[in-house]
Amino acid sequence: MATPFDSLDDFIALPRTEAVALSPDGRTAVLTVAALKKDGTGYDRSLWSVPADGSGTPRRLTRSAKGEAGAAFTASGDLLFVSARPDAEGDADDESGQLWLLPAAGGEARPVTRLSGGVDAVAATAEASDRIVVSASLLPGAETLEAEAGLRARRKEKKVSAILHETYPVRFWDHDLGPAEPHLLALDTDALADTIAAAVADTAAEKEEKADAAADAADAPDAAASDEKPYPATLPRPRDLTPRPGRSADIAGASLTPDGTTLIAAMQRQEQRGGRYVIVSIDTETGVQTVLFDEARVDFDSPVVSHDGSTFAYMRSAKSTPEGPTDAEVWVAGIDGSDPRRLVADWDRWATSLAWDAGDAALIATADDDGRGPVFRIPLDGGAPEALTADDFTYSHVSVDRRSGDLVALRSSWVTPPHPVRIARDGSVTPLATPAAAAEGPGSIVEVETAAADGVRVRGWLLLPDGASADAPAPLLLWIHGGPLSSWNAWSWRWAPLLAVARGYAVLLPDPALSTGYGLDFIARGWNAWGAAPYTDLLAITDAVEARDDIDAERTAAMGGSFGGYMANWVAGHTDRFRAIVTHASLWALDQFAGTTDMSVYWQEIFTPEAMAENSPHRFVRDIRTPLLVVHGDKDYRVPIGEGLRLWSELAEHHADDDGRMPHRFLYFPDENHWILKPQHAVVWYETVFAFLAEHVLGKEPTRPELLG
Template identity: 25%
Template sequence: MRLTLAVALLAATSPASAQTLHQYGGLALSAAGDRMATIEGNGGHNVVTIRAAADGHVVRTIDPCPTCSYAGLTFAPNGDLVFLSRDTSAGTVRLTYADAKTTRTIATIGGIAQTPRVSPDGKRIALLVTLGAAKESGATQAGVRMIGEIGEKNDEQRLAVFDITRTNEAVKPLSPAGRYVYEYDWTPDGRGFVATTALGNGDNNWWVATLDAIDAQTGAIRAIAKPTMQINQPRVSPDGRSVAYIGGLMSDFGSIGGDVYTVGLGGGTPRNITQGAKSTATTIDWTRAGLRVVTLAGDQVQFGTLTPGQPVVPGFAKPVSTAAGDGRAAFSADGRVAAAVVQDYERAPAIYAGSIVAPGAGVKQVTHDNDAAPALAAARSISWKNDGYDVQGWLLAPRVAPTGKAPMITIVHGGPSAASTPNYLYPTSLNAALVKAGYYVFLPNPRGSYGQGEAFTAANKRDFGGGDLRDILAGIDAVERVAPVDDKRLGLGGCSYGGFMAMWANTQTDRFKGIVAGAGLSNWVSYYGTNGIDQWLLPFFGKSMYDDMKAYEDVSAIYQAKRAKTPTFIYVGERDIEVPPTQSIEWWHALKDRNVPVSLVIYPDAGHCVTGPEQSADVRQRAIAWFDRYVKAAR
């Protein structure tokens, strides 16, 4: 439930605006730290680009399949590149190997695939494969139609291994049938893997995934640990004795945040080596020089060195957001060089790279394709205290200050375990459109968010819509003390957990004049029995709905619908697994019955938060019109 209304609507960027902005995707860094690979383009078909890490100049472009999209960039130890070429029309994915001069297909997968990784000796490639996939991987993707006997067949993402010297090798999954593999890492001796895995439905069971070892010859599974929280990014130490991972309260696979834990490869009790840190780890890597980490600390993203029991020593710290491959930054094998795609609200994406340990060297910007991209808003970090917590958020303001006081829209991020971080405002994104229309936009990170430590992230357990809503309202007060915001013209929006908050706030306060709720939860009782990811609720509520129904009733807007008065626009995808459209229908019916102005649009075949370009553009237009009608015009 991590998507926010603002993030979902970035997909609505028009082709014209996309062509003016250079895109960098899936960044990978070579083991030597001298070259980077990214998927790049200015709209339309993208190509694989290899750049020098020192200055960002293009060394080579690779485009073996003009009808394919590319993903999964990873370097072999010798500096060759491995990636995936997906041909959607054929329903296949090619595992592609590129040396200094040529490219060739090692295997063709009938289905979907992700996360190739080359063995330490450079002779094999491991890959996660879903043969004959019925849907895209992940619960945020549109689900299959619920017809026939349900719950009897699930997509299985399994680990397969291929010989680099062969071409068009047959696909034979290594890991056992019935077990979904989420993430993995080779052991240094190449004899096996560590992985996060779970039996049964892959969309639903990540919240109960275990840390396991997989034999590279037989596929046999051996348990290493069964953590009491969600786990991401298992990484094996160079000596092969230990495993590190990020563990914490996470509400979505892929929304990574928590503390860093280590455990022996042979098994044992995991040890929290960042206990009490006032920051959230979002990426880890175990290099020859030790652990490297990316953390979110308040409004700062830090790349640094992690020593157990000590604060992170940052080699880079800025109020930005980052993205690289399946994490937030990439590191060289010796731990000296880091690289990432960096952006903020006022500056478009650029690649940053450099040393995080050498004095005076530093991580610096090495690409400049987007330097001329305009800043569409003025952004500032806002901090405040509430109920004893330090809370932070972002305020976006028009570049030219409006005359007098202006209306403001608060956008609540999804999750709740996530954070609003500085992403460049595309010209046709919702936030940019709101700012252009004269609104301030407030993006709070209340308790339950990343960035203030794991205790802060866990502070909304069994308290959805309680302390976090108080934090948001206190944040609005903090904004009004420093910006000319009209308290009589406030609006509220969000998708997923943000959609829940938008629905719930309607029953708790009359402060907002207009609300937009995307893929929201109005009834946690009925939601528990109809969604496709019920396991995510257990870490937050402690018990299932059937064992503690009152806890779910207490935070359900539907049980307090008589108190709702604020006009609300609701939208949802027809094939949403995470939050079924019935949740929106229930809330629409409740508001309509109470004669509260309400509009509901269900988008055909859409998944969570409606991310398709045409449909999300329609959502954006309707949302702005709703806010204009009920917020801007309010007096």
């Protein structure tokens, strides 16, 4: 039976559910859904409403050429989102994303902000007040919103893109930092003046401003003309809670008290080349800040305020050193920072999200666990965490229905894309309606495990193509995850093993040393020694899978991205057992990488200089005997393009013939980053990978994707 995974064009056209938000009354879930544009070159995002009890059908709420994302609810049930859709009262050429509000009572969505640089995201909303906090980037050389708009206009007019940095870092993942700085802005949505009279008054104020400017120009003809416009009086004027913030408002979570008067935020405190996160309380009327938790070499993040506003929960993590990884601790404290105490100190898992249970007697958390990502209830009375889900899925975007105590979330696995569900108090799960129904995938999935050289259990997922058997064993792809602090436990649109399964490959998704969900000791096995236990774990579980009679041990390949690319390079320099290796966005020379990545201090703090040298794959380039497909994007700031360029240069230095030819290939994307995000580039990526594997693993003739010229 044909599936959408048989065709790359069909695959990229699958609609994708990216987020879910729950209304204050618990009756409605709003989904953010991405759908392929008609020309196939990008994705449009829209918001859809579905009943939160599993009944009914999806109803589309938004439709614009620019799309919508970042959905959140106000206390009164109005829906907030960020969009660059045109504003009838704004400038026609303004393409910045603004905050919009869709009234719960019905009617058209309307803008809430008109910031010259737009709104980045909704940072927090209040449960019993229409006060919200947004994150937005403002130029440091302006004192007012009007002056900031004028300064942006002059930079645009003069085509100036230069950035003067005074601190480190200067880049993050896929974008340059600056010149604008992140700010937290408070505003009250009930201050919207959506009346004809207010609009007339706003227009009159703008005309008066222009008249004043003209008069000033007449009085002083040699003076520079002002391009400032008054901020619209019809919109609530944002209050800057973080004036002159530097990078401190690059937050790691924020939460408002129910009445909206206090924001609890994890803010950056700048250090020499990095920083640490501290917990700060901010008065949303005055902007007065009070530091609640700040310790040297400790990060505090993910604060979330209780429903009654008396308490907040947060994560505390001491910074890791070469000696070993540190734990991610769950703590609670009074809203003023009093009486802090750690919960579940003996719980050997790392919470990936926190929320308050309906009655504030427990926390709701998600965490990686044994190749899955369950939902847990963590009681405040000192009891042990309770797993609320017991299936093979990983859960995210968890919201609590305060009326019933049920939860709404997204869940996914390696055979099922993210989809919305309701989780009852007894743990039963009900799928919700969705416009992005999960597509039927090929093959089957089984859990596999083995004992590593030190006796530790190492496990993973094995996806098998239809028809794999002792009479027709399948070729094997070893896919190595990134991170390295990660786990193969949830769907990824970028790494989609079902595409390989549809082409007849078995795919092994193992969790070697350094993987999350198996406890701190399991991570520590590979700490400061990436080329040791992580490598031998991978070979051990590959040996176990190759021993199966439905696997063809003579036709195998390995592939990975980021840390997985590092490990693919390490594998290439230490064994010739694989017929082909794909290495994407890979770390090659660790000394070079550690100084050029966007956050160099972290990598240099977790390695000793000796371990960084010993575990660098570039030292073994002469030993490579396996054909490599090297893939890199020029806009990758986490693993800079220099890694791919140096790898390619050194492969040519040691393995090219007299005519400069070698069995290796280099797929280069000038305008992609750590991920390959443009749909047609994703198609080219998979076409190139599968052609390379077909040549070296299946023995087919070399082919070249058409669009590569």
